[in-house]
Amino acid sequence: MLKHSSLTLALTASMALGAAAVQAADLVIAGRDGIYGKALEESVARYQAAHPDMDIELLKLPYGSLYEKLVISMRENAGAYDLVMIDDTWATEFMSNGWLANLEEQSGITGDFITAALDISRYPVGQGPAYSLPVVGNVAMFTYNKSLFKEFGLTRPDNWEAVKTAAKTISAKNNGTTGVVFRGQKGNPIVTGFLPLFWAHGGVIVDDGGKAHVNSDQGVQALESFLELKQYAPRGVEVYNSTEVRDAIQQRKAAMAIEVWPSWVPSMDDPDQSKVVREMEVIAAPGQVKGSSPMLGIWQMGVATDAKHDKAAREFLEFLTSAENQKQLAIDLGLPPTRRSVYTDADVVAKYRWYPNQLDALEHGKPRPRIERWNEVESILGDYLQLAMIGELDARTALDQANRKIDRALKR
Amino acid sequence: MLFRSRLQLISLMLPATLLLAVLTLYPISQILINAFSYVDYAGAERQFVGLDNFAELIDDWFFIGAVENTLVFSVMASFVQVGLGLLLAVLFDREFPVKRFALPIVIYPMMLSTLVCSAIWRAWYHYDFGFLNNALVSLGLSPVEWLFDPSLALFSVMLVDVWQWTPMSFLIILAGLQSVPADIKDAALTDGASGWRRFRYITLPLVMPQILLALLLRSIDTFKLFDKVYALTGGGPGNSTSTLSLFIYKQGFKFFNLGLASAGALMMLLIACLLSAVYAWRYVGAKS
Numbered sequence: 135m136l137k138h139s140s141l142t143l144a145l146t147a148s149m150a151l152g153a154a155a156v157q158a159a160d161l162v163i164a165g166r167d168g169i170y171g172k173a174l175e176e177s178v179a180r181y182q183a184a185h186p187d188m189d190i191e192l193l194k195l196p197y198g199s200l201y202e203k204l205v206i207s208m209r210e211n212a213g214a215y216d217l218v219m220i221d222d223t224w225a226t227e228f229m230s231n232g233w234l235a236n237l238e239e240q241s242g243i244t245g246d247f248i249t250a251a252l253d254i255s256r257y258p259v260g261q262g263p264a265y266s267l268p269v270v271g272n273v274a275m276f277t278y279n280k281s282l283f284k285e286f287g288l289t290r291p292d293n294w295e296a297v298k299t300a301a302k303t304i305s306a307k308n309n310g311t312t313g314v315v316f317r318g319q320k321g322n323p324i325v326t327g328f329l330p331l332f333w334a335h336g337g338v339i340v341d342d343g344g345k346a347h348v349n350s351d352q353g354v355q356a357l358e359s360f361l362e363l364k365q366y367a368p369r370g371v372e373v374y375n376s377t378e379v380r381d382a383i384q385q386r387k388a389a390m391a392i393e394v395w396p397s398w399v400p401s402m403d404d405p406d407q408s409k410v411v412r413e414m415e416v417i418a419a420p421g422q423v424k425g426s427s428p429m430l431g432i433w434q435m436g437v438a439t440d441a442k443h444d445k446a447a448r449e450f451l452e453f454l455t456s457a458e459n460q461k462q463l464a465i466d467l468g469l470p471p472t473r474r475s476v477y478t479d480a481d482v483v484a485k486y487r488w489y490p491n492q493l494d495a496l497e498h499g500k501p502r503p504r505i506e507r508w509n510e511v512e513s514i515l516g517d518y519l520q521l522a523m524i525g526e527l528d529a530r531t532a533l534d535q536a537n538r539k540i541d542r543a544l545k546r
Numbered sequence: 547m548l549f550r551s552r553l554q555l556i557s558l559m560l561p562a563t564l565l566l567a568v569l570t571l572y573p574i575s576q577i578l579i580n581a582f583s584y585v586d587y588a589g590a591e592r593q594f595v596g597l598d599n600f601a602e603l604i605d606d607w608f609f610i611g612a613v614e615n616t617l618v619f620s621v622m623a624s625f626v627q628v629g630l631g632l633l634l635a636v637l638f639d640r641e642f643p644v645k646r647f648a649l650p651i652v653i654y655p656m657m658l659s660t661l662v663c664s665a666i667w668r669a670w671y672h673y674d675f676g677f678l679n680n681a682l683v684s685l686g687l688s689p690v691e692w693l694f695d696p697s698l699a700l701f702s703v704m705l706v707d708v709w710q711w712t713p714m715s716f717l718i719i720l721a722g723l724q725s726v727p728a729d730i731k732d733a734a735l736t737d738g739a740s741g742w743r744r745f746r747y748i749t750l751p752l753v754m755p756q757i758l759l760a761l762l763l764r765s766i767d768t769f770k771l772f773d774k775v776y777a778l779t780g781g782g783p784g785n786s787t788s789t790l791s792l793f794i795y796k797q798g799f800k801f802f803n804l805g806l807a808s809a810g811a812l813m814m815l816l817i818a819c820l821l822s823a824v825y826a827w828r829y830v831g832a833k834s
Contacts, residue, residue, distance in 0.1 A: 202799050209588055231588050320782040370673040370694045372783045378672075387674065506588075510801040517608060517785070524696055524783045546584070546803070 159191035161446040164204060165219040167194040169397055170270060170433060173469045174219075177454050180462075188446070197221070201509075208233040208438060216441040217451060222254050222432040222501055223508045225266065229257035230506060234265040234436035235444065237451075243267070245457070246474045250499045251432050259504045266436030267455045268472035271396070273495045274330060274429040275488070276420060277383065278390040281413040282311065290415070294331055294359055294422045297390065301366035304389045313366030315388035319375045320520040325512050326429060327393050328519055330419035332356040333427035333500055339511065339540075340503045346540035348515060349533035352423070357522060357529040363392070364523060372523050384408040392419070395431065396470040396492060416488040418495035430499040432472070507543055514539045580808035587802040599809035609810065611785040612793040613817070615700055619771055619789065620821070623704045623711075624764040628757060630708065631715025635753075636745070638716070639723040653713040660710065664777035667706045668693075671778075693779055696786040703774055703787055711767070715760040722756030723749065755829060762825040769818055790814045 165174045171194035178190050193215075195203060201224060207214040208228070220228055228234050237243065243252065243264050251268035253260040278291060278300070286304060291297045301313025317323035332339075335356035341347040364371060368382055380398055382388040386409050394416060401407045402414045418426045435454065437447040453459060460471040464482050470492065476482055477493040486492075502508060518536035521527045527535070549555040581600075584593045603609045634652060638645065655663065670677040671692035679689035692702040726749060734744045772791035775781055781788035794814065798807030 198800070205588070205802065209590070227588060319780050320784075321780055368674065370691060372694045373779060375780075381675070507801070510803070513796060513800065520782050521784045524694075526696070526784050543801075 159189045161188065161217065161443050161450060162191045162193070162215050163217045163219075163447075163450070164193045164195065164200060164215040165435075166200055166433065167196050169467055169469060170194075170219065173270075173463045173467055174454075176463065176466060177459055180459065181450060181453050190450075204228075204233075208440065211440050213438070213440040213442050215438055216443045216447040217435055218438055219269070219433055219435050220266065222430060222434055223512070225254060225434060226257070226259075226504045226508070227506045228436070229265045233439055235439050235441070236263045236265060237267065237437065237448070238263040240448075245455070247455075247472055248474055248493070248496045250430060250496060250501070251472045254430065254432060254501045254504070255434055255436075259501070266434035267451055268432045269435045269455055270433035271470040271472040271492075271496055272431035272433065273470075273492065273499045274326065274393045274395060274419065274431065275399075275416045275492065275495055276330070276390070276392060276418065276428075277394045277399075277402075277414045277416045279383075279386070279410060279413050280415045281410075282386075282389045290417070291390070291420050293420045294334060297392075297420055298359065298362055298366075301363060301390060305366040311386055312368045312382075312388045314363050314390040314392065315367055315371060315374065315379050315382040316363070316392040317374050317376060317379055318364075318367075318372040318520070318523055321513055321516040323375050323516075324519045324523065325516045326431075328356070328360050329429045329502070330392065330427055331360050331422075333429075334420065334422040334424050335359070336423045339515070340505055340544070344505075344544060346511075346537045346544060348540065349530070349537040353533050354529050356422075357519070357533060360519075361522060361529060372520065383414065384410060386410055393429075397468060399488060400468050400486070417491050418498060426495075426498055427500045428495040428498060430496070430501045432501075505544070507546070510543045511540050514543060577808045577811055580804045581812045582809075583805050585804040585808075587804055595805070599805045600813070602806060603809055603813065608785050608788060609793055612788045612790050613813075615786070615788055616769060616771065616790045616814075617817075619700060619704060619707075620765055620768040623707050623768045624761055626704070626708050627712045627764050628715045628719075628760050630712045631717075631719050631760060632753075632757065634712070634716040635719040635723050636749075638720055653717065655710045656713040658710065660773045661777055663706060663710050664774050667709075668778055671702060694783050696783050699779055699783060699786045703771075703778055706774055706778065707768065707771070711764065715764060718760040718763070719753055719756050722753035726752045758825060758829040762822065762829060765821055765825060766818065769814075769821065790817075 163174060163178070165171055171192075174192055174194070178192050182188055182190060200219065201221075204215070204218055204220065204224075206212075208231070218234075247268060248271065251271055252264065255264045255266040255268055256262045257265050282304060283289070283300065286300075286307070288300045288303060289296075291300055297314065303313070304311060305313040316327035318327065332353060336352035337350060337356050338347045338353075347353075368374070368387055370378075374382075376395075376398065379391055379393070380401065383391050383394070384402055384407055399414075399416055403411050405411050419428045420426060435451055437444055437451065441447050455472070457473050457475050460469075460473055460476045461479055461482060463469040464471050464476060465485060468486070471477060471482075474493065477489050477496075483489050503511070505511065515536050518527065518532040518539075522529055522532035549558070579592075582594060582596060584595045584598070585591070638649065638652075669675075673679060673689060673691060673694070676692070678692065682689055691698060693699050730748060730752075731744065734748050739747070770791050771789045772795065775787050775789055775792055779787045781792050790810065791814075794807050794810040797803045797810060
């Protein structure tokens with residue numbers, strides 16, 4: 135009996151101590167896993183070297199899980215996290231609900247952040263105070279195989295008509311290389327693949343009055359172009375996600391990719407993984423009736439309004455986004471910076487030849503609509519884009535139906 | 547007598563009963579309330595909307611598609627798994643030379659995590675580089691669009707589930723077969739019954755409770771299908787592999803539409819209860 139009681143007491147004590155250890159951290163950070171998690175881990179280690187007494191708790195979470203945990207914690211005012219990492223599409227929801235602290239309350243934002251990236255940290259966008267800082271300068275780029283283009287007498291595609299022509303020419307040779315590849319999986323992947331075309335054709339997802347507008351003539355034209363490109367894509371592109379797109383490019387199964395992200399690019403130049411070393415040119419997405427409209431995919435970090443360690447969170451954020459730390463993260467991990475000076479740094483450019491183009495894409499980058507229900511809108515659009523992609527609906531019907539459903543979601 | 551008084555029995559059971567009641571009743575009551583409300587989770591607002599959530603779901607082509615896919619998947623996958631499990635169990639009920647080595651191999655897929663299974667099969671299903679299409683091409687056949695042909699994708703997901711979970715039905719039925727008294731089989735043999743007749747009229751009725759139990763357990767599990775679809779197709783192409791669980795997950799945790807998600811969950815519970823009742827009724831009948 136005594137033995138059992140002692141065991142119970144020991145278990146209870148260890149659980150309580152465990153909980154106390156979590157509570158006792160001087161700073162709790164909720165971030166992403168993968169390369170972003172590594173970057174945070176490296177930054178925490180560097181910061182702790184300068185602040186040896188500081189206990190920092192870092193949580194590295196997958197995309198969906200991070201969103202769920204943050205929303206639940208902030209909605210319940212649980213104060214579980216001090217510093218939080220958010221996708222830029224969540225920013226409107228987090229900022230409008232007052233879940234993030236105003237970072238300019240005490241002092242202005244200093245430094246040379248890329249304007250387009252910093253604008254979406256502000257609420258209202260581009261005008262109000264900053265509630266977060268951009269920490270990962272992700273932007274969707276376009277890539278084409280310059281060796282193949284030279285072989286076929288093609289020039290750099292500056293618009294989507296040129297992309298179609300090049301894709302058709304390359305596919306017609308039937309030498310095992312298709313013209314183009316993109317992410318066709320329903321939901322976020324297909325929408326991300328489609329948006330650069332949609333915007334370049336003049337499409338608008340939500341108009342200034344907050345009403346859905348995806349089924350405009352421009353939108354339909356963009357979707358028709360997208361569907362035309364499918365003819366020159368590998369079979370099964372409807373379920374392609376990032377792994378398949380990377381494989382297709384690296385194994386020379388496709389000559390162009392509508393969408394590549396900065397973190398994918400280094401592997402294209404890695405001879406152990408790629409058959410196209412230094413053959414791929416990475417540029418900003420082509421334009422059409424509008425100029426180039428690369429899609430921004432900025433990861434931001436903000437201080438939670440209910441943070442228990444507000445000061446520590448602000449100080450760490452300043453360190454994390456400093457030019458020195460960003461340069462180190464870029465060199466060590468290839469994490470895309472958000473400061474102009476890092477993109478033009480000689481050491482960084484020597485390692486990443488496409489960085490000047492990436493800076494250009496970031497400067498002209500376009501954020502996804504600043505609406506609270508973007509997750510749902512993206513999912514609806516993704517569902518209907520894929521129905522069009524697999525031939526169950528034509529472009530006009532797909533976008534008409536998507537528009538109706540998006541409108542209903544926006545009215546909720 | 548184990549307990550000295552009724553009071554002692556109640557006082558010992560009360561904490562666990564209360565805890566269970568709170569943990570079960572609270573979420574269920576919330577789902578019931580939310581199903582008839584519009585819930586703005588972020589703004590902490592709730593507004594009674596009657597049957598609007600149910601009407602919206604019934605009007606939603608994607609929800610109806612998800613219900614159809616779930617029912618087709620659940621019924622077909624369960625019957626195939628139990629059928630194959632029965633065949634394997636009959637085989638393993640006999641003695642054969644490599645039985646000791648074959649048994650672990652047969653039950654191995656069940657021990658893998660579903661995400662690992664899905665990753666393996668996603669690689670095998672790859673149109674250009676996958677093992678299955680390479681095998682077909684090497685045999686002079688055409689490659690198959692396993693995951694991106696809308697009419698085939700659900701069956702491709704089903705194949706993965708059959709591969710992973712047939713061993714469970716097999717083990718349940720094998721346990722039943724091994725509990726059939728040998729003297730009944732011997733008596734039938736002495737009476738001159740052929741192998742098929744012995745199986746049809748003696749073995750099969752005796753293992754029917756185990757077959758129905760396997761069907762019930764597999765139906766419950768396949769009805770909740772989520773992880774394989776999430777990892778293999780994301781519900782696509784189109785809506786061809788979307789399931790109720792995936793639909794509810796998206797509404798609840800991606801969009802925080804708690805009203806719609808709760809209404810969907812309630813409808814799912816209702817369908818699951820109906821399905822389970824049919825099996826349970828048959829199971830009790832078979833046992834008696």
